[in-house]
Amino acid sequence: MSGEQVNQSLKLFIVLSRAYRALNEEVNKVIQQKGLNPTEFAVLELLYHKGDQPLQQIGGKILLASGSITYVVDKLEQKGFLKRIGCPKDRRVTYAQITDEGRALIEEIFPEHSQRIDNLMEVLQPEEKQTAIDLLKKLGLSVGKY
Amino acid sequence: MSGEQVNQSLKLFIVLSRAYRALNEEVNKVIQQKGLNPTEFAVLELLYHKGDQPLQQIGGKILLASGSITYVVDKLEQKGFLKRIGCPKDRRVTYAQITDEGRALIEEIFPEHSQRIDNLMEVLQPEEKQTAIDLLKKLGLSVGKY
DNA sequence: TTTAAACCTTTTGATACTTAGATTATAAAC
């Protein structure tokens, strides 16, 4: 475990952090222009693509504490983009369901969102992107298991 | 600009985000165990490695709004890890300077911090890390220029 | 030399979180 190896890992951590932050900042501009914050977008996008979700599972999937879920779901419900639906079989559980307005909003934002990401990444060739995907997937999976 | 390319970029964005979040979560545990939050650590580490800094430049380097700098510097000053020093030449400017206690804390945390990062990344070979560094640096620089 | 513009820090008020704990509902064990 040489000092060189440690330095290389540190360097990777730093460039990874910078790339993530820079990308995120740009990507969030698109979302915020449409009146959502990144968390609200993530919740709505989850409901759009994966269907109704128990509140707790939303927390698991987008990494949010239970108190935060209540908060963000309240916000989205106030804005009319989702509604709560009690589970008839287990009355502890509440589902979140996207509304037609929410669906329309995601259909407006999402193509622009992904197009923006593609533009931001145009400096990389398709093969380079694939290499990055493979390496980052391997890294992320390994870290996630800790 | 095919749909495939857009999907590939989106995929890269997702694995990048996941890897970053997973790493960060683990890395922050080390820091928080020592009684600092990630921002406090970043400020203190900057002062340790780069010497005294005008408050404003701290904000630029760790991407923090000016109001937040005041807040975090207050916290660190209360804990005795840094002190403010007025600039004699320009009385608008205040420098932050790490104290002996702050220095001792960084010397305790930093090796553990970088060792932890190295362990978390041991799934990647040195050549793979270098490839990832090159690709992410290219990506980060390109996005940062927007 | 006065005035205006730019600059740095702090303050204020709002937002988006987290943590801990309360509440309510279900499931399990006896």
Added chain:
DNA sequence: GTTTATAATCTAAGTATCAAAAGGTTTAAA
């Protein structure tokens, strides 16, 4: 069938952030 444990959501209090504006300080221009 009670009791106990577990689960899901919500509430309350506290933390870290940002944006906007205020308060001094310096620089430059008229």
